[in-house]
Amino acid sequence: SSGINAEYKQYVYRKVSKSLGILNRCKNIMGYRELIAMYKTFIQSYFLYGIEIWGHDIRESDILVKLQNKVLRRMFDCKRSSDAWRISDDNILSLEGLYKRAIERLCMKHHYNTLPKYFADEIMPTKNDDPDDYGNGYTLRSKNKTCYDYSDLSINSNSILKHSCIKIWNKLPFETKSIPYRNMKLYALAGYNL
Numbered sequence: 001s002s003g004i005n006a007e008y009k010q011y012v013y014r015k016v017s018k019s020l021g022i023l024n025r026c027k028n029i030m031g032y033r034e035l036i037a038m039y040k041t042f043i044q045s046y047f048l049y050g051i052e053i054w055g056h057d058i059r060e061s062d063i064l065v066k067l068q069n070k071v072l073r074r075m076f077d078c079k080r081s082s083d084a085w086r087i088s089d090d091n092i093l094s095l096e097g098l099y100k101r102a103i104e105r106l107c108m109k110h111h112y113n114t115l116p117k118y119f120a121d122e123i124m125p126t127k128n129d130d131p132d133d134y135g136n137g138y139t140l141r142s143k144n145k146t147c148y149d150y151s152d153l154s155i156n157s158n159s160i161l162k163h164s165c166i167k168i169w170n171k172l173p174f175e176t177k178s179i180p181y182r183n184m185k186l187y188a189l190a191g192y193n194l
Contacts, residue, residue: 005053009064013067051095055096069085072087103169104168
């Protein structure tokens with residue numbers, strides 16, 4: 001699994017490096033908003049593809065984290081990454097933030113039963129149907145009510161995804177988890193897209 005993640009990260013690194021030239025040529029003739037839109041179109045889309053699978057493995061020393069910092073430094077003509085992040089003014093999410101957002105969306109789709117049945121039944125964590133625990137929705141319990149074996153989490157990527165879903169879902173505020181599915185406008189305002 002980590003070998004596949006490393007190969008994929010190298011692939012993304014090559015693709016983003018090629019797109020970096022487009023941003024370099026455009027940054028002198030485009031405004032801030034247009035530059036952010038270009039980043040999200042030509043760079044962020046590569047980071048997002050499959051992030052649910054490899055995103056749990058993001059570290060500060062990761063090749064893609066370093067690349068994202070480099071892209072921002074080039075976009076905003078900064079020598080330090082911290083300056084570039086400050087200039088981005090929260091309009092660009094870090095890889096960790098992108099991963100968290102992707103898992104939140106996946107959990108919301110599962111919460112509202114909009115995922116394909118096989119994916120929901122076999123890949124996602126078991127929903128907690130306890131009426132006294134509404135809003136939480138996921139537990140570290142399997143269908144037979146036994147705890148997941150944490151030693152298996154590093155081996156089975158399916159368990160890693162389940163664990164990430166549980167961890168991120170449980171940190172979401174209750175107000176976000178209880179937004180009615182039929183009210184798509186409120187749902188979109190909360191920053192999620194089904």
